[in-house]
Amino acid sequence: MAVDELTWMPAAGLAASFHTVAGLLLHAIEGMCTLVGHTAMQQAGSGGLTATEHRLDNGLRLVLSEDHLNPVAAVCLWYDVGSRYEVKGRTGLAHLFEHLMFQGSAQVKGNGHFELVQGAGGSLNGTTSFERTNYFEIMPAHQLELALWLEADRMGSLLAALDEESLQNQRDVVKNERRQRYDNVPYGTAFERMTALAYPEGHPYHHIPIGSMADLDAVTLDDARAFFRANYAPDNAVLAVVGDIDPEQARRWAEKYFGSIPSYDGKVPPRESTLPDIIGAELRVEIREEVPARALMAAYRMPRDGTRECDAAELALTVLGDGMSSRLYNRLVRRDRTAVTADVGLVRLVGVPSLGWLDVKAAGGAEIPQIGAAIDEELARLRAEAPGRWSGRRPWWNANGWTGSVQWPAGPTSCADMRCCSVTRSSRSPPSTGSSMSPPKRSGRLPRRGCAPTTARYWYTSR
Amino acid sequence: MTGAAGTMDFHPQPAPGQAKPWTFPVPERGALANGLTVLRCHRPGQQVVAVQICLDMPLDAEPDGLDGIAAIMMSALSEGTSNHTAEEFAAEMERCGATLDASAGYPGARVSLEVPVSRLPRALGLLAEALHTPTFPSSEIERLVRNRLDEIPLEMANPGRRAAKQLAQELFPASARLSRPRAGTEDTVARIDAAGVRAFYQAHVRPATATAVVVGDLTGVHLDAVLADTLGGWTGDAAEPAPMPPVTADDTGRVVIVDRPGAVQTQLLIGRTGPDRHDRVWPALVLGTYCLGGTLTSRLDRVLREEKGYTYGVRAFQRVLQSPAPRAAGRVTGVCRCSPSAARWTRRPRVPRWMTCGRCCARSPRKA
Numbered sequence: 001m002a003v004d005e006l007t008w009m010p011a012a013g014l015a016a017s018f019h020t021v022a023g024l025l026l027h028a029i030e031g032m033c034t035l036v037g038h039t040a041m042q043q044a045g046s047g048g049l050t051a052t053e054h055r056l057d058n059g060l061r062l063v064l065s066e067d068h069l070n071p072v073a074a075v076c077l078w079y080d081v082g083s084r085y086e087v088k089g090r091t092g093l094a095h096l097f098e099h100l101m102f103q104g105s106a107q108v109k110g111n112g113h114f115e116l117v118q119g120a121g122g123s124l125n126g127t128t129s130f131e132r133t134n135y136f137e138i139m140p141a142h143q144l145e146l147a148l149w150l151e152a153d154r155m156g157s158l159l160a161a162l163d164e165e166s167l168q169n170q171r172d173v174v175k176n177e178r179r180q181r182y183d184n185v186p187y188g189t190a191f192e193r194m195t196a197l198a199y200p201e202g203h204p205y206h207h208i209p210i211g212s213m214a215d216l217d218a219v220t221l222d223d224a225r226a227f228f229r230a231n232y233a234p235d236n237a238v239l240a241v242v243g244d245i246d247p248e249q250a251r252r253w254a255e256k257y258f259g260s261i262p263s264y265d266g267k268v269p270p271r272e273s274t275l276p277d278i279i280g281a282e283l284r285v286e287i288r289e290e291v292p293a294r295a296l297m298a299a300y301r302m303p304r305d306g307t308r309e310c311d312a313a314e315l316a317l318t319v320l321g322d323g324m325s326s327r328l329y330n331r332l333v334r335r336d337r338t339a340v341t342a343d344v345g346l347v348r349l350v351g352v353p354s355l356g357w358l359d360v361k362a363a364g365g366a367e368i369p370q371i372g373a374a375i376d377e378e379l380a381r382l383r384a385e386a387p388g389r390w391s392g393r394r395p396w397w398n399a400n401g402w403t404g405s406v407q408w409p410a411g412p413t414s415c416a417d418m419r420c421c422s423v424t425r426s427s428r429s430p431p432s433t434g435s436s437m438s439p440p441k442r443s444g445r446l447p448r449r450g451c452a453p454t455t456a457r458y459w460y461t462s463r
Numbered sequence: 464m465t466g467a468a469g470t471m472d473f474h475p476q477p478a479p480g481q482a483k484p485w486t487f488p489v490p491e492r493g494a495l496a497n498g499l500t501v502l503r504c505h506r507p508g509q510q511v512v513a514v515q516i517c518l519d520m521p522l523d524a525e526p527d528g529l530d531g532i533a534a535i536m537m538s539a540l541s542e543g544t545s546n547h548t549a550e551e552f553a554a555e556m557e558r559c560g561a562t563l564d565a566s567a568g569y570p571g572a573r574v575s576l577e578v579p580v581s582r583l584p585r586a587l588g589l590l591a592e593a594l595h596t597p598t599f600p601s602s603e604i605e606r607l608v609r610n611r612l613d614e615i616p617l618e619m620a621n622p623g624r625r626a627a628k629q630l631a632q633e634l635f636p637a638s639a640r641l642s643r644p645r646a647g648t649e650d651t652v653a654r655i656d657a658a659g660v661r662a663f664y665q666a667h668v669r670p671a672t673a674t675a676v677v678v679g680d681l682t683g684v685h686l687d688a689v690l691a692d693t694l695g696g697w698t699g700d701a702a703e704p705a706p707m708p709p710v711t712a713d714d715t716g717r718v719v720i721v722d723r724p725g726a727v728q729t730q731l732l733i734g735r736t737g738p739d740r741h742d743r744v745w746p747a748l749v750l751g752t753y754c755l756g757g758t759l760t761s762r763l764d765r766v767l768r769e770e771k772g773y774t775y776g777v778r779a780f781q782r783v784l785q786s787p788a789p790r791a792a793g794r795v796t797g798v799c800r801c802s803p804s805a806a807r808w809t810r811r812p813r814v815p816r817w818m819t820c821g822r823c824c825a826r827s828p829r830k831a
Contacts, residue, residue, distance in 0.1 A: 142483060149476060172773070361613075
């Protein structure tokens with residue numbers, strides 16, 4: 001299917017079923033990336049997950065993990081390339097290219113990648129986000145070698161098969177993907193708009209992976225070829241093989257099929273992406289469109305992935321807006337009854353501050369300012385009061401800075417009436433030096449106090 | 464690295480290894496003293512236990528004019544019990560690390576619980592509370608009704624949901640519950656109140672016509688004792704299985720267009736009814752439908768997506784509507800879903816004759 005950027009809000013149904021599969025696999029890999037050398041992982045929780053990491057001479061990193069519960073093996077090939085590598089006028093190229101990876105290579109004809117995997121009883125897909133692109137196959141254990149052969153063939157020889165016909169066809173498919181998941185559903189472009197607010201014009205994270213129609217139209221075969229040469233190489237990838245495997249055998253197969261693919265040292269780093277940890281101002285946009293209900297959405301710059309502050313921030317967001325007992329659900333949906341849904345989440349990013357998001361769909365007569373005020377109060381309370389069993393201790397996170405909010409008043413109005421509103425900035429006292437944050441300890445216990453020293457001294461309302 | 468010339472060493476496509484035998488786990492069947500049927504399945508290594516409670520409560524059982532009361536009732540099971548307020552219940556459940564989901568479908572209702580095995584007894588206790596002692600506070604029912612009324616416009620603005628509603632309305636006779644939205648319409652939902660929900664609960668929720676399915680790593684779990692302490696306390700009278708009238712549908716070929724000017728894409732749904740899943744042809748039908756439109760390498764995708772680029776994808780599938788017992792005559796709807804762009808659709812892709820049955824085409828709302 002070769003689809004889907006980072007999941008934010010489920011827009012349309014087709015790709016939804018893949019997120020679960022991908023999610024399971026990604027978890028496994030994220031847990032392993034912290035490993036160095038050939039260390040076996042500690043027993044992790046009740047699952048007893050273990051993994052080893054190896055590196056081929058051409059730079060390909062190999063992660064192996066045994067799980068013999070079922071005769072199934074999964075392969076995930078993760079490339080260090082995503083939409084942040086795209087340049088002006090070529091947004092959407094990384095994701096379009098992901099589609100082209102399913103169009104055949106030197107030894108795999110046409111749609112053969114899909115046909116061989118599915119014919120063997122396996123399932124497969126690929127996903128593209130800001131920072132990485134991944135490809136995965138879930139195979140009956142006795143067909144693992146086929147998946148490795150297929151992945152190696154396209155890593156090493158895609159350009160032997162890539163042609164204009166494939167590009168034209170997949171360009172049309174991706175444009176229809178954009179229509180189906182973004183342009184033709186209510187609020188479908190909200191994430192795109194908020195990302196554009198959170199990361200400034202010209203910044204590599206300003207646009208989302210799906211790209212613009214005009215840029216998709218502009219992609220040439222030479223663009224695609226250059227993109228492959230720059231990014232699809234063994235020393236720019238991590239290969240994970242997980243499941244009912246013989247690790248020694250899997251290692252030999254990886255060596256056999258991937259070992260001769262030349263490494264490439266010409267990788268161009270992503271464009272300069274330095275940003276302050278907070279935006280330092282509130283950006284507010286009111287959008288008047290024909291939507292079924294008013295909505296208030298917001299984006300925040302949050303700590304980067306890989307830091308303990310990021311883990312703490314995610315916990316804070318969970319308390320704030322995840323699940324049926326979150327503070328925002330209790331406040332807006334249960335008590336105030338001003339909202340139909342209230343959700344909060346975090347898109348973890350490595351190269352820039354992560355993206356926290358908030359999405360509230362208003363109930364019948366509720367007004368956006370009313371909802372915005374309640375959210376502000378809950379954010380203030382989040383700063384002041386620890387949740388449930390930790391109450392009585394000092395707060396352990398910082399609610400962080402707002403970057404922007406998007407409002408969707410209901411009613412049939414013109415799209416042209418999108419207005420940029422003025423910025424309000426409310427200063428708050430800087431935290432005292434004694435209140436710097438202790439991030440969560442490895443034991444999983446929450447620290448007792450503090451605010452992240454790198455994060456907001458200001459926060460910004462959504463109204 | 465042997466690729467000095469910029470090429471790799473190619474190897475022939477590998478042959479598969481020896482397939483390992485695997486059989487679908489067979490659940491062990493039993494029953495509690497209160498009549499609750501229990502299916503259990505020990506899956507070593509699955510530390511998150513999945514529990515499903517299936518209630519024999521088809522939407523046909525909803526009183527006339529109160530479409531949606533089953534959905535409201537199921538949502539309200541966890542919104543106040545004899546021991547917990549709605550907020551307390553949700554917090555207790557999440558403290559177990561559990562997720563609870565309750566929904567009412569056309570053939571019956573389900574409650575799904577997923578919980579780490581270490582907290583299974585506690586979560587099952589909460590689940591039993593929700594099933595046995597819901598209080599259905601008026602205030603919570605009013606909130607759920609309002610919430611549902613607010614959800615309906617959101618659903619109607621979604622092209623896929625909109626088209627599915629229209630297809631059901633066209634395909635099934637107006638008298639059939641299947642022809643109307645699962646969770647009701649503005650008119651019917653607005654009539655639902657706490658008294659009606661309590662009466663509906665009394666009439667249809669009882670252990671004697673319910674089934675619990677428990678799947679996970681049950682090593683060291685004294686499941687019989689845990690079930691006796693929790694779901695075993697759920698009481699109710701005996702009852703006959705709910706009647707399941709045969710499904711009828713009008714398969715006459717026709718096209719229905721729901722016009723939404725300004726939409727940048729068209730949602731196309733094609734549907735008809737077919738044999739029941741207990742019919743001999745069922746396995747062949749599943750396979751045939753998959754070959755037709757079940758995946759990217761299916762025939763429809765190969766043409767409409769990979770050759771023409773008209774769509775992001777086509778999906779064809781069977782949906783079991785009502786399937787009361789082996790060999791009985793139930794019905795299934797086959798649905799084919801496709802989203803070609805508006806521009807492409809104006810070219811009128813040729814539709815094979817076999818598709819001209821109960822067609823529904825819904826254009827989606829103005830570009831958002």
